[in-house]
Amino acid sequence: MEFQYRGNELYCEGVNLSDVAGRAGTPCYVYSWAMIEKRYRAYDAAFGDLPHTVCYAVKANSNLSLLRLLAGLGAGFDIVSGGELFRVLKAGGDPAKVVFSGVGKTAVEIEYALDSGIFSFNCESEAELALIDELAGRRGVQARIAVRVNPDVDAFTHPYISTGLREHKFGVDISEVEGVYARALGLKNLLLDSVSCHIGSQLLDASPLFEAIEKMRALVGRLRAGGAPIRHLDLGGGLGVPYRCGDEAPVIADYGGRVRAMLAAQDLHVMIEPGRSITGEAGALLSRVLYRKRNGEKEFVIVDAAMNDLLRPVLYHAHHEIIPLTKNGRPDITADVVGPVCESSDFFARDRVMADVQPGEAVAVCTAGAYGFVLSSNYNSRPRTPEVLVEGEAWRVIRKRETHEDLIRGE
Ligand code: LLP
Numbered sequence: 001m002e003f004q005y006r007g008n009e010l011y012c013e014g015v016n017l018s019d020v021a022g023r024a025g026t027p028c029y030v031y032s033w034a035m036i037e038k039r040y041r042a043y044d045a046a047f048g049d050l051p052h053t054v055c056y057a058v059k060a061n062s063n064l065s066l067l068r069l070l071a072g073l074g075a076g077f078d079i080v081s082g083g084e085l086f087r088v089l090k091a092g093g094d095p096a097k098v099v100f101s102g103v104g105k106t107a108v109e110i111e112y113a114l115d116s117g118i119f120s121f122n123c124e125s126e127a128e129l130a131l132i133d134e135l136a137g138r139r140g141v142q143a144r145i146a147v148r149v150n151p152d153v154d155a156f157t158h159p160y161i162s163t164g165l166r167e168h169k170f171g172v173d174i175s176e177v178e179g180v181y182a183r184a185l186g187l188k189n190l191l192l193d194s195v196s197c198h199i200g201s202q203l204l205d206a207s208p209l210f211e212a213i214e215k216m217r218a219l220v221g222r223l224r225a226g227g228a229p230i231r232h233l234d235l236g237g238g239l240g241v242p243y244r245c246g247d248e249a250p251v252i253a254d255y256g257g258r259v260r261a262m263l264a265a266q267d268l269h270v271m272i273e274p275g276r277s278i279t280g281e282a283g284a285l286l287s288r289v290l291y292r293k294r295n296g297e298k299e300f301v302i303v304d305a306a307m308n309d310l311l312r313p314v315l316y317h318a319h320h321e322i323i324p325l326t327k328n329g330r331p332d333i334t335a336d337v338v339g340p341v342c343e344s345s346d347f348f349a350r351d352r353v354m355a356d357v358q359p360g361e362a363v364a365v366c367t368a369g370a371y372g373f374v375l376s377s378n379y380n381s382r383p384r385t386p387e388v389l390v391e392g393e394a395w396r397v398i399r400k401r402e403t404h405e406d407l408i409r410g411e
Pocket of ligand 1: 078200202239275276277
């Protein structure tokens with residue numbers, strides 16, 4: 001594992017994290033490049049000889065340095081905004097390996113994507129198809145389209161990150177998809193040779209993914225019979241990571257192997273859009289204890305990171321393990337870990353059995369590499385944290401800590 005104790009000191013690869021916390025300051029995000037690379041390569045290897053493209057979901061962690069390194073490995077990218085496209089292009093990503101997802105693409109974003117020559121648009125409504133057809137026509141180009149199908153499969157994950165049921169805003173209901181393709185075949189500026197789905201995120205049990213793939217495989221047959229020359233199938237992201245000590249997450253090699261078996265004879269190029277399972281476990285948020293206090297029966301550990309730096313505990317009641325950068329040998333305590341933001345919802349953990357960390361000591365909030373920094377804000381006029389990348393024995397700042405001047409820029 002890339003985050004591990006050597007003696008009493010927590011290391012990321014060959015770097016002592018107390019050293020990073022001391023020199024880069026806290027709060028601060030730290031990422032392990034070795035782990036991100038390993039995960040990307042695991043996906044690539046798992047699909048083996050099945051024609052495939054791994055399109056990393058940029059939304060999970062969009063730091064330019066990470067995108068640049070992933071692009072160097074040959075990754076494609078799944079984007080959801082013009083801003084993410086800008087990042088991918090700046091990072092040297094290949095536009096021909098970019099898929100554009102999302103229910104609310106604007107005309108400006110679609111034009112930017114057409115002009116950049118992205119691979120395809122994952123479309124979520126007939127109105128969007130009509131707009132892309134019009135904008136592509138004006139440019140004299142054909143836009144590759146994958147209608148995003150809502151396969152009506154329950155992902156059994158947190159309601160905020162479950163997307164594959166009829167009641168969700170995402171995709172086109174599977175019972176209506178054939179009609180959509182039939183009508184869209186009349187739109188001459190669209191190339192309708194792809195289809196996509198994504199049923200949700202943080203799946204610790206992969207069986208709903210296989211259920212969805214089964215439905216998609218059957219759908220591909222029906223679409224082809226209806227005249228749509230389907231060649232590309234995008235399966236979305238969704239594999240979960242073990243946030244809790246003891247959680248078991250799907251193994252990428254097993255997932256890929258099963259997908260390969262299911263889709264081998266289908267003459268399809270398969271695309272996947274993993275985010276969390278590539279960067280999630282590769283990151284931690286380092287934070288220092290400011291104060292300890294007790295209110296009645298309750299013990300509080302007040303740290304210098306807050307909900308604006310890592311929103312997941314508040315937004316999804318997500319569990320993140322919190323461990324000391326230096327083990328101090330004292331018996332564990334039960335405490336709430338809270339930040340300085342003026343909200344009762346500003347917590348990282350409640351009634352957590354954890355190390356007895358005292359003011360001045362530092363902790364790592366684990367598994368924070370995905371949907372961590374990207375969801376951070378300047379709430380309470382808190383400058384956003386730096387991001388640090390570890391590669392072997394070396395580390396460097398890949399995003400500077402914001403200053404007070406940064407806070408008011410543009411006002
Ligand atoms: N593709 C599409 C179309 C998506 O909507 C998503 C995630 C992904 C791929 C990547 O999914 P992943 O492999 O990371 O599960 N902020 C939430 C997660 C939101 C996920 C949104 N969509 C969290 O912190 O749990």
